[in-house]
Amino acid sequence: MPRLSTELWEQRRQHVLVSAWRCFTRDGFHATSMDDIIAATGMSSSAVYRYFRSKSELVDATAAESLQRIRDLLAGLLAQEPTPSLAEVVEALVDYVAKRNKNEDYDLSKIAVYAWAEALRRPEVRTRTHDFYAGVRVHLTQLAQRWRDDGRLAPDADPDAVGAxxxxxxxxxxxxxxxxxxxxxxxxxxxLAGLASVR
Structure with a gap:
């Protein structure tokens, strides 16, 4: 397929996805119908179904996008040299969450809460979500290990516990x-510093 056609296909798929995000932000997953999403796209139903065969596919793609953004954030933190401090990591997480609801049309942070509920309802989504967050914990534990190695974390501290x-x-x-x-x-x-002093 020619490159331009591929790019156009991706643009239209993203348009459908963002239109779904607007609907999901407003009404949640279960109160949103495919007719609502189709209307929001301004496209024909047959055109929309070329990109997503069902609302479940749109829900799954939405959850995957949300998780990918967290993965990208953590990958960026791990790639930094020197290793960012605890304060810098927490600030990055807080900023990330704050920015997710700044878009006027949709709020991926609100959609994330719906996605967690979907993981409780659908075993296949639960498995993917579990595996993803298990990987996130590994990344956070690696950061804690670096902090212990360079003396910013107590020598007897458990990096896995910090990651948790x-x-x-x-x-x-x-x-x-x-x-x-x-x-x-x-x-x-x-x-967090105050809790470390609790006995």
């Missing part, structure tokens, strides 16, 4: 952003 805390904090950032006033990166770092 950071992984658990990430969904919390998204939920609190929508339900209560979210914490700043400074507050979170100070809170």
């Amino acid at each position: 805390v950071l992984l658990t904090m990430l969904p919390g950032l998204i939920v609190t952003q929508h339900l209560v006033d979210g914490a700043s990166a400074t507050q979170l770092v100070e809170g």
Whole structure:
């Protein structure tokens, strides 16, 4: 297929996907119908179905996009030299969550919450989500290992435990952003430091 045609195909597929994000942001997965999405695209139903055969495919593609953005963020942090500090990692996570809801048309952070619910409902989505977050924990543990190696983390600290805390904090950032006033990166770092002194 000629390159231009391939690019056009990708552009139209992305248009359908973004149109679905707008609908999902407004009404959630289950209250959104394919007719709603088709109307939002301004395309014919046959054209939309060339790119996604069902709403389930759109839901899966939406979840995959959300996860890929987290993966890209962590890959970028791991690639930095020198290794970013805990404060820099937490700030990057907080900024990432904040930016996900800045688009006027859709909010991927809200959609992430719907995707977690979908993982509880559909075993195949749960498996993919579990595997993804297990990989995220590995990346966060690698960061903690580097902090221990360069003396920024206590020699007897468990990097895997640190990775588990950071992984658990990430969904919390998204939920609190929508339900209560979210914490700043400074507050979170100070809170983590304070907890380290609890006996």
